[in-house]
Structures are given as structure tokens and as C-alpha cells.
Amino acid sequence: MADKSILAEFTKGFGKENPTFVQVLGMCPTLAVTSSVANGLGMGLATLFVLFFSVLMTALIKKVVPDGVRIAVYTVVIATFVTIADLFMRAYVPPLSKALGPYVPLIVVNCIILGRIEAFTTKNPIGASLVDALGMGAGFTTSLLVIGAVREILGSGQLLGHQILGPGFHPLLVMILPPGAFLTLGILMAVFNAVKNRETVVVVGGN
Amino acid sequence: MKKMVVVLTVVMVLAGLILASAYTVFQPAIARNQAQALSDSLASLFQGTEKLTFDRLKTDKMEIYSAMSGAGKLAGYAVRVVGSGYGGPIQMLVGVSPDLKTIVGLQVVENIETPGLGGRITEDAFRNQFQGLDPAKEITYVKNQQPDKNKNQIEAITGSTISSRAVTTALSGTLEEALAVIKEVGASTAAK
Numbered sequence: 504m505a506d507k508s509i510l511a512e513f514t515k516g517f518g519k520e521n522p523t524f525v526q527v528l529g530m531c532p533t534l535a536v537t538s539s540v541a542n543g544l545g546m547g548l549a550t551l552f553v554l555f556f557s558v559l560m561t562a563l564i565k566k567v568v569p570d571g572v573r574i575a576v577y578t579v580v581i582a583t584f585v586t587i588a589d590l591f592m593r594a595y596v597p598p599l600s601k602a603l604g605p606y607v608p609l610i611v612v613n614c615i616i617l618g619r620i621e622a623f624t625t626k627n628p629i630g631a632s633l634v635d636a637l638g639m640g641a642g643f644t645t646s647l648l649v650i651g652a653v654r655e656i657l658g659s660g661q662l663l664g665h666q667i668l669g670p671g672f673h674p675l676l677v678m679i680l681p682p683g684a685f686l687t688l689g690i691l692m693a694v695f696n697a698v699k700n701r702e703t704v705v706v707v708g709g710n
Numbered sequence: 711m712k713k714m715v716v717v718l719t720v721v722m723v724l725a726g727l728i729l730a731s732a733y734t735v736f737q738p739a740i741a742r743n744q745a746q747a748l749s750d751s752l753a754s755l756f757q758g759t760e761k762l763t764f765d766r767l768k769t770d771k772m773e774i775y776s777a778m779s780g781a782g783k784l785a786g787y788a789v790r791v792v793g794s795g796y797g798g799p800i801q802m803l804v805g806v807s808p809d810l811k812t813i814v815g816l817q818v819v820e821n822i823e824t825p826g827l828g829g830r831i832t833e834d835a836f837r838n839q840f841q842g843l844d845p846a847k848e849i850t851y852v853k854n855q856q857p858d859k860n861k862n863q864i865e866a867i868t869g870s871t872i873s874s875r876a877v878t879t880a881l882s883g884t885l886e887e888a889l890a891v892i893k894e895v896g897a898s899t900a901a902k
Contacts, residue, residue, distance in 0.1 A: 535824075572717060575718060576718060586729055593736070594743065601821075659826075
């Protein structure tokens with residue numbers, strides 16, 4: 504741990520341990536709400552919020568939580584922050600809350616969150632855990648943003664709701680339909696792997 | 711064993727307390743949003759009429775509002791219609807002209823249709839198709855072709871036929887009954 508810089512701990516969420524393209528976790532929101540940039544960004548930030556505070560909380564209480572009820576306790580912690588995020592969004596960003604619909608409450612079952620807590624927070628000091636959470640959350644947000652951008656541009660000719668491709672462009676409707684999510688994810692994953700493999704050959708399996 | 715019970719109980723109680731306070735903090739804003747959304751939705755049904763005030767008709771059968779313009783003239787009625795969509799219920803408000811012969815507007819207040827797909831029933835392009843249709847007759851939809859207004863048709867959203875049909879079916883099913891209620895209750899209200 505000690506020889507790893509804070510920067511490396513943070514950036515691994517974007518690179519070699521990216522939750523979306525490398526660990527392939529949290530696929531439900533990744534596929535479901537990325538039909539536009541705004542939705543992807545909103546989902547990413549909500550998940551980042553939940554991840555950061557759940558990690559903070561579990562890091563503080565992990566020593567007193569017996570192993571037998573570990574998962575139950577962590578799930579309650581996560582669900583609490585998800586509900587807070589959901590209430591907050593309904594109170595202050597109702598349009599986004601409406602657009603994401605049931606996928607905000609479903610952050611509870613996003614495996615990135617419980618995954619980071621189990622795989623990292625329980626084994627590392629609180630500082631590193633928080634940096635890890637921020638990196639993973641930001642990496643997830645960026646991934647959703649990129650997928651959302653590709654799908655919104657190709658699927659509706661828009662970016663952030665603004666028409667950017669001229670009337671000559673015929674929107675590829677399939678891109679905002681569920682198959683478009685799989686196509687985009689697969690192609691981006693291939694690109695991601697190509698770039699990653701060129702840099703290093705060391706690949707360790709995810710969890 | 712004992713420790714497990716204690717820890718779990720403490721965590722649950724704390725989570726409950728935190729959620730209760732979060733709810734108390736956010737609830738006023740959420741309620742305000744909902745009230746604002748309702749009055750905005752109602753007002754948007756009657757475009758071109760200023761300073762509208764709405765009164766809920768005194769009937770248990772349906773949620774119907776009468777709309778009065780600033781000048782004290784009846785601007786029309788708004789009926790709440792609930793459709794059964796792809797993701798769950800679709801809450802809508804439909805504006806009807808004072809003579810009950812035409813639909814003046816449709817607003818989707820709440821839906822959990824798929825964002826970017828069925829969720830597009832909230833967009834103007836879809837909703838505005840309902841303006842000018844006859845609320846007393848059945849509303850039908852066509853796919854990928856020009857709808858015929860005289861036949862009370864609208865064009866379904868491509869890839870979202872289920873959501874589109876949910877709207878037309880709900881409107882067809884509810885409006886006829888609503889018109890009867892308005893005629894019955896509205897007449898007595900106008901008389902007072």
C-alpha cells in the first residue's frame with residue numbers, strides 16, 4: 504500500500520481497474536440509462552455520492568461489525584445513502600429524477616459499491632479507501648458519460664439535448680434502443696482493451 | 711452472536727433516524743415540486759390563456775379540475791387520466807375545451823417509461839398530436855405514417871408502441887366517462 508501513490512489509487516478507476524470496461528460491474532445502469540449524456544452523468548454522480556459516503560461509513564464502523572452480519576450492515580448503509588440521494592434528486596433536480604426513474608433506487612444493488620467495500624475498504628485504511636471510492640466513482644461516471652455521448656449523438660443527433668448533427672443526418676434509432684447500449688459498450692470495451700494491452704501485458708482478472 | 715444482534719440493531723435504528731431526518735428535510739421541497747408541477751401542467755394545457763385558476767370538481771369519481779381565466783370565464787376542464795404503460799402507470803392530465811368538443815392539450819405528469827424511448831411520450835411532438843381531437847370518440851394510433859386527424863388518430867413513437875398505445879387507450883377509456891361527469895357536476899357548479 505505504502506508505495507502506491509494517491510494518484511495511482513485514484514486513476515486506476517479510469518484505467519486498469521475501470522469498473523465498467525475492465526471489471527464489467529454495474530451493468531444494469533450502464534446499459535439502461537445511458538441513452539443520453541445528461542442521464543449518464545446524473546446516474547454516475549448519484550452512484551459516486553453513494554459510493555463515497557458508503558465507503559466512508561463502512562471504513563468507520565468496519566472494526567465493530569461482526570463478520571456474520573457484515574453484508575447486511577453494509578447493505579443497510581448503502582440503502583440509506585441511496586434513499587438520501589433519491590430524496591435529494593426528487594427535491595432539487597426533479598427532471599433528472601424523473602428521467603432516471605426506478606434506476607436511482609436500484610443503485611442499492613449496484614455491485615460496484617458493495618464490491619469496492621468488500622474488495623478494498625475492508626482491507627485498506629480509510630484514506631486510501633476514500634481515494635479509491637472517488638476514483639472508482641469518477642471512472643464509472645466518465646464511462647457512463649462516454650457511452651451516453653456516443654448513443655445520444657448517433658441515436659438522436661444531439662449532445663446534451665442540443666442538435667449538433669444537421670438535418671441531413673438520419674438518427675440511428677437502434678443506438679438509443681437497448682441493442683445500442685450493448686453495441687456501444689462492446690465497441691468501447693474493445694477500444695479500451697486495445698489501448699490497455701498496448702501499454703502493458705499484465706492483466707489480472709477482476710472479482 | 712449477541713454482538714451481531716446489537717450491531718445490526720444499532721445500525722438499523724441509526725439508518726432509520728437518518729432517513730427520517732432526511733425525509734423531513736427534503737419533503738417540503740418535494741411537496742412544493744409536486745404542487746408546482748401540478749399547477750404548471752394544468753396551466754400548460756390551456757396555452758394562450760393567462761392567470762388561470764383551477765378548482766377541483768366536487769366528485770369522488772374522478773380527478774377533474776375546472777379552469778377559470780383571469781377574466782372569470784370558463785377556460786375548460788382538465789381531467790386526470792392514468793394509463794398502464796410499459797414500465798408502470800402513466801399519469802396524465804388532459805385539457806378539454808369548455809364546450810367539451812375538443813382536446814386542447816395533453817400533459818404527462820408522471821411516468822416510469824424507459825428513458826429515451828417510451829419516456830418520449832412527454833415530448834411536445836407526441837403530446838401536441840392530441841390537440842384538436844374529439845374527446846368523445848375513440849383515439850387510435852398509426853405507426854410510421856401520417857395520422858388522420860379526422861379519424862382521431864395520432865402517430866405512435868417509433869420503438870415505443872406500448873407506451874403510445876397506453877396513452878391512447880387510457881384517453882379513450884377515461885374521457886368519455888369524464889365528459890359525463892363534467893356535464894353532471896359542472897352544470898351544478900355553474901349554477902351556483
